Amino acid sequence: MRLWLFALALLSAPVRADSDLPSARWANEQLPDPRQEAAAKALMEELRCLVCQGQSIADSDAELAGDMRAMVRQRIAAGEKPEAVREWLTERYGDWVSYRPPVEPLTWPLWIAPLLMLAAGALLLRKRLRRRG
Amino acid sequence: MSRFLRFAPLLVLLLFVAIVAWRLITPDDTKIRSRMTGQPVPAFALEPATAGIPGLASKDLATGEPRLVNVFASWCVPCIAEAPLLMELKRQGVPIDAVAVRDRPSDVAEFLGRHGNPFQRIGADPESRVQIALGSSGVPETFVVDGRGVIRYQHMGPIEAGDLPALLREWEQAR
Numbered sequence: 001m002r003l004w005l006f007a008l009a010l011l012s013a014p015v016r017a018d019s020d021l022p023s024a025r026w027a028n029e030q031l032p033d034p035r036q037e038a039a040a041k042a043l044m045e046e047l048r049c050l051v052c053q054g055q056s057i058a059d060s061d062a063e064l065a066g067d068m069r070a071m072v073r074q075r076i077a078a079g080e081k082p083e084a085v086r087e088w089l090t091e092r093y094g095d096w097v098s099y100r101p102p103v104e105p106l107t108w109p110l111w112i113a114p115l116l117m118l119a120a121g122a123l124l125l126r127k128r129l130r131r132r133g
Numbered sequence: 134m135s136r137f138l139r140f141a142p143l144l145v146l147l148l149f150v151a152i153v154a155w156r157l158i159t160p161d162d163t164k165i166r167s168r169m170t171g172q173p174v175p176a177f178a179l180e181p182a183t184a185g186i187p188g189l190a191s192k193d194l195a196t197g198e199p200r201l202v203n204v205f206a207s208w209c210v211p212c213i214a215e216a217p218l219l220m221e222l223k224r225q226g227v228p229i230d231a232v233a234v235r236d237r238p239s240d241v242a243e244f245l246g247r248h249g250n251p252f253q254r255i256g257a258d259p260e261s262r263v264q265i266a267l268g269s270s271g272v273p274e275t276f277v278v279d280g281r282g283v284i285r286y287q288h289m290g291p292i293e294a295g296d297l298p299a300l301l302r303e304w305e306q307a308r
Contacts, residue, residue: 019208019235026305050165050270063235064270067261071153092268 026073027066040073043082046099141211167268167287175266179189179256181234183241189256196284198254202276207244209272215291223251231255279307
């Protein structure tokens with residue numbers, strides 16, 4: 001029985017989790033204008049993939065990430081500012097989609113924490129040095 | 134060193150362990166909800182996804198009656214699981230349209246032939262543009278759109294039997 005199941009498992013085809021459509025134009029093709037490509041690349045590295053949530057769309061192999069890259073390149077090529085594209089996506093997916101957190105009351109601790117920790121470290125160091133001296 | 138300070142590292146460790154245990158027991162919700170709920174459907178016009186069924190444009194969604202918009206694909210396995218439930222919603226009189234993400238006309242036709250067609254219109258979205266414009270992050274997803282074309286509710290993932298009452302309630306409320 002177990003052997004049969006094993007044989008069946010070997011025969012079965014893996015379930016597809018992706019379409020087999022080719023990726024969109026501009027998903028993996030650079031823009032001809034190097035300045036536009038650089039702007040698009042910089043933005044793509046700061047946009048988060050919705051499928052593999054720890055990766056940027058520049059790094060992700062997910063099809064949705066490919067389509068997002070194509071969209072970013074098309075919009076930049078059409079003359080849109082990178083910040084406008086980021087804003088357009090933020091309107092749809094929230095701040096989550098951007099790796100650059102906005103400065104607002106909710107994220108103040110995020111920006112202030114490093115400074116506070118640095119200050120605490122300096123204080124500790126001063127205490128210790130003074131004790132030695 | 135004061136007595137309290139001596140135990141500080143232990144307290145920090147306990148706090149850390151408590152946070153880890155909490156997140157292991159109740160994992161974070163990784164769903165990214167669309168911020169478009171409450172907003173009008175963005176303007177789009179999609180070609181028919183398969184022969185014999187009209188395509189879908191945003192103006193088709195402001196018809197005076199609330200509708201469902203199902204974002205699906207023939208290559209998506211959970212979409213098969215929710216197909217009978219969409220048929221049930223259709224049977225109950227809910228008008229449903231669809232966006233077929235990255236799909237081929239022949240594959241859509243085969244999918245509908247195998248699992249039934251609950252849709253009045255199906256638009257082809259070969260580069261996921263409308264999916265992204267809707268703030269959808271995967272397939273399947275289902276949006277409730279009211280008669281004025283405003284998105285009122287987003288259901289993420291396959292519709293299960295237990296989701297029907299909530300979807301029907303949202304659809305009724307969108308009237």
